[in-house]
Amino acid sequence: MSAVPSPFVWDQTFCVANDEINGQHKRLFELIDALDKNRTCAQTLKDLLDLVTVHFKTEEDKFAQVGWENAKAHKEVHDKFVQDALAVKVVDDAVITFLKEWLVHHIKGEDMKYKGKL
Numbered sequence: 001m002s003a004v005p006s007p008f009v010w011d012q013t014f015c016v017a018n019d020e021i022n023g024q025h026k027r028l029f030e031l032i033d034a035l036d037k038n039r040t041c042a043q044t045l046k047d048l049l050d051l052v053t054v055h056f057k058t059e060e061d062k063f064a065q066v067g068w069e070n071a072k073a074h075k076e077v078h079d080k081f082v083q084d085a086l087a088v089k090v091v092d093d094a095v096i097t098f099l100k101e102w103l104v105h106h107i108k109g110e111d112m113k114y115k116g117k118l
Helices: 019-037 042-066 072-085 093-114
Strands: none
Touching: 019 042, 019 093, 042 072, 042 093, 072 093
């Protein structure tokens, strides 16, 4: 498993060779970090969930455009994350750890599979 960076910021090891997706990933790092620093900010949680929705749609649209063979399995991972994230009612240490670990492992494990193919 990949280590969660500290400070929690995007770096070149997360580059998937797509500027739009890299930009969205950078913003996801920023929002998770902001939520960690202010766990009671409902707007930050909303902004994070909104960006997750946009980001997953961006990736899935790009998969469809190129006919990427792993699109269905990747979408299933996205759908499971959305289901888990929407269940969050209180942002505590466990939620922050989940969000950070999920993002790092998803990019380095799943998203790297499409690097150079979109």
